[in-house]
Amino acid sequence: MKKELKPLICLILLAILLISCSSKGAGVEPTSTANPSAIASTKVKSTAPAADYITMTYSEYSTTDNNGAIKTQILSYDTATKEMKKVFAFDYTAQYPLGFYDKPNQLLYYTQRVNTDKDYGDQIFIRDLSSNKSNQLTNNLYAVNYIIPSGDQLFFVANVKGEQGIRLGAIDLNTHEMTLWGDNDMLVETITLDHINKKIYASAYSVKQRNYSLAHQDGPVGQNNFKMPTFTVYETDFALKEKTKLFSKNYxxxxxxxxxxxxxxxxxxxxxxxxxxxxxxxxxxxxxxSSLSKWGTLRLQRGDANYSNDGNKIYTIAVVNNKRGLFEYDVKSNKFTAIFTPEAGFINNIQVVKGSNN
Structure with a gap:
């Protein structure tokens, strides 16, 4: 089950991973979501809990039979009490299952495969823990790489059916309207949210430039002759109306x-x-x-890390002493402390939810 790269990227990028440069003026396209009445009775307000916690998606075989069904769990780790609890479990049907536990609002977001073998896609669902009812929020996605709620909005990164690109998107949880950011030539690699200032930062690059690099890998046999596309980090607002380029690199x-x-x-x-x-x-x-430096310790896994609210810790997926799992990294001492290193299952993703009173 171990796989560091999300299958969406493998499928779309033909085994080579995920920016085109621009300034203000992103293309914003409002569309409709799947179920207008999905969460009509749910009030989504709070963004930050009192203390930091980690929401984690974890998959394992539901029996001892490795050919049997795989279940995905949404786990929550409280950084103050050091307690881990299982919040929800669902069938592993998506290409790469994702989940997010919105602790203040007692809501869950997760992905599952929908429709037939010929016309399928991974869609985003919401579950209200007070009623134990789930509803489908999207119907036009093929695969999903990120889902992160903030207040009354749900942000995601996904491939939309019929497109080559990987887009940043948002769903208004009150009106159920979907907005897409970027265009069909953009591949969004990773994002991080600044919930306080209502900003989103996205790393992205160009489909055309990637394809050109793939087609022109001439050079000595046995070498990696692939020329890295230009990746750009953008800033946009929560309305997805901005597109400000911060910096670009051929990394x-x-x-x-x-x-x-x-x-x-x-x-x-x-x-x-x-x-x-x-x-x-x-x-x-x-x-x-901007300033550049070298990361001088163990590698942090792609896309799955962030700082604690006080900035003294980084919570990340890493491999330490040949064990892969969730670790706490102390910024001052450079020390990794294991939180959860499962041997039987696989951590799909984590998100660090920063508290307000740390």
Missing amino acids: WIRMLMNKDDHVIAFCDKEYNKGQVPSTVVDYDNAKKT
């Missing part, structure tokens, strides 16, 4: 984090070179400047 910008109005980007010159230290770009939003 795989595979992970974004944020703290204190800084955007932290983890970059690699080549895909999946785990033994090579990543380059870290620290972009200061106030000064509009």
